[in-house]
Amino acid sequence: MTPPVSRATNERASPEVKPVLDWFFWLAVLGVVALYVRAILFTPMDAMQGNAQKIYYVHIAAWLPAYFAIGVMALMSIVYLWLHDERADRLGEACAEVALVFLTVGLTTGAIWARVIWGAWWVWWEMRLTLALFLWFVVAGYLVMRGAIDEEHQRARYSAVLGVLSALLIPFIHLSVYLFQARIHPMPVALQPGKPKMSDEMLVTFLSSFVVFTVLAIAFVRGRYRLALLRERVQAQLEAGA
Amino acid sequence: MTPPGTLRAAWLVARKDLTIEFRTRTAFLSAVVFAVLALAIFYFTWDESIVTAADRAPGVLWVVLTFSALLGLQRSFGIEEHDRAIDALLISPISRESIYLGKAIGNLVFLCALQAVALPALIVFYNLHIASAILAVSGILFLAVLGIVAIGTLFSAMAVNTRLAELLLPMLSLPFFVPLLMCAAAATSRIISGAPASSARPYLNLLVAFDVVFVVACTLAFPYTLEE
Numbered sequence: 002m003t004p005p006v007s008r009a010t011n012e013r014a015s016p017e018v019k020p021v022l023d024w025f026f027w028l029a030v031l032g033v034v035a036l037y038v039r040a041i042l043f044t045p046m047d048a049m050q051g052n053a054q055k056i057y058y059v060h061i062a063a064w065l066p067a068y069f070a071i072g073v074m075a076l077m078s079i080v081y082l083w084l085h086d087e088r089a090d091r092l093g094e095a096c097a098e099v100a101l102v103f104l105t106v107g108l109t110t111g112a113i114w115a116r117v118i119w120g121a122w123w124v125w126w127e128m129r130l131t132l133a134l135f136l137w138f139v140v141a142g143y144l145v146m147r148g149a150i151d152e153e154h155q156r157a158r159y160s161a162v163l164g165v166l167s168a169l170l171i172p173f174i175h176l177s178v179y180l181f182q183a184r185i186h187p188m189p190v191a192l193q194p195g196k197p198k199m200s201d202e203m204l205v206t207f208l209s210s211f212v213v214f215t216v217l218a219i220a221f222v223r224g225r226y227r228l229a230l231l232r233e234r235v236q237a238q239l240e241a242g243a
Numbered sequence: 244m245t246p247p248g249t250l251r252a253a254w255l256v257a258r259k260d261l262t263i264e265f266r267t268r269t270a271f272l273s274a275v276v277f278a279v280l281a282l283a284i285f286y287f288t289w290d291e292s293i294v295t296a297a298d299r300a301p302g303v304l305w306v307v308l309t310f311s312a313l314l315g316l317q318r319s320f321g322i323e324e325h326d327r328a329i330d331a332l333l334i335s336p337i338s339r340e341s342i343y344l345g346k347a348i349g350n351l352v353f354l355c356a357l358q359a360v361a362l363p364a365l366i367v368f369y370n371l372h373i374a375s376a377i378l379a380v381s382g383i384l385f386l387a388v389l390g391i392v393a394i395g396t397l398f399s400a401m402a403v404n405t406r407l408a409e410l411l412l413p414m415l416s417l418p419f420f421v422p423l424l425m426c427a428a429a430a431t432s433r434i435i436s437g438a439p440a441s442s443a444r445p446y447l448n449l450l451v452a453f454d455v456v457f458v459v460a461c462t463l464a465f466p467y468t469l470e471e
Contacts, residue, residue: 138418149405162464173422
């Protein structure tokens with residue numbers, strides 16, 4: 002009866018609705034399982050830090066994908082403002098969500114480790130902590146704003162503007178914390194945050210934790226991107242039906 | 244009639260906003276009362292025998308100014324939503340950058356006026372002896388307010404067009420105020436405590452750099468926040 006509508010619906014609904022959780026995602030999960038079996042059972046304990054050191058295999062590994070995802074988010078914001086390509090917006094959104102997850106993991110595991118090793122949950126003058134905390138707020142603000150806008154082009158434009166400004170903000174937060182750090186004290190408490198020398202087994206586990214977490218982050222971004230596509234498709238079908 | 248240039252148009256927009264504010268005085272009065280009230284309340288949140296009033300004055304000043312600034316910034320684009328006044332601004336023959344600059348100038352005047360009340364109130368309530376440093380402190384205030392206005396005006400324009408409206412403005416802008424507030428508070432406390440002016444230098448450099456980068460970036464970004 003209304004051919005244009007039904008054709009549009011078919012186009013949106015038709016081919017290549019790829020599953021959100023596919024083989025790549027399960028491969029990443031398998032990698033995480035293998036990593037922790039190795040880290041817990043087959044990697045020696047640190048002589049100084051004891052079991053607390055094992056948190057490195059979550060904590061430090063989480064930072065790499067977190068910062069990488071924020072970088073991609075900022076880059077996609079610039080791409081969107083330039084080309085107005087909705088794929089850039091979707092990828093930016095996916096990266097922001099994944100960055101928030103990994104930043105949360107990094108901050109919480111970091112606080113737990115710091116309580117054991119430095120004797121304090123939080124040390125404001127440690128630059129990396131403070132920078133990560135404010136990045137968390139920036140990314141959270143980005144996602145809350147996205148949730149508060151219904152119109153998709155407006156949402157994409159606003160997100161891109163915020164993404165670009167966030168990229169400009171990062172060096173300023175970094176510099177201002179650096180100024181404070183230089184004033185108060187050089188580095189936190191007695192034990193340095195620097196890595197002790199690692200045995201070969203530990204180093205292999207440590208490096209593979211980076212690989213595994215990066216693969217996991219890519220799997221999350223990939224799944225989240227597909228979820229965004231599916232959502233748009235459902236939205237279009239609802240609008241076509243209404 | 245030829246359309247006005249960017250700066251002239253910006254001034255017209257600013258004058259319109261300031262005239263509205265001057266005739267109604269609602270935002271300014273509430274911001275002033277809020278600022279003075281907060282200064283008074285903060286006085287009782289520390290133990291006087293542990294931290295002296297002069298030591299906490301810079302921190303109090305910056306917390307109070309940030310939150311009273313948010314009160315003013317929220318109104319900046321909020322008033323354009325009534326009867327869709329923003330549409331009239333958009334169809335007028337002026338560039339979008341000049342709308343942003345005009346709004347920003349209006350906010351700058353608003354916040355400077357607010358400080359002209361808050362700073363003397365701080366000096367009185369906290370018994371500061373800073374007659375010689377008053378110019379330096381005012382200068383720092385101006386640098387920080389410039390950055391707050393650059394960010395806040397843009398985010399105010401964005402926030403009014405979302406479902407969360409006023410709730411979103413603090414959430415978006417406070418992380419951006421962090422470097423400003425850290426540097427401004429550090430520089431103010433150095434000046435007030437009588438340390439040599441050169442010790443405040445790195446903070447002032449960072450403030451100036453922040454202002455330059457974000458005034459330019461926000462002016463360029465503003466057209467993207469309007470409906471096309």
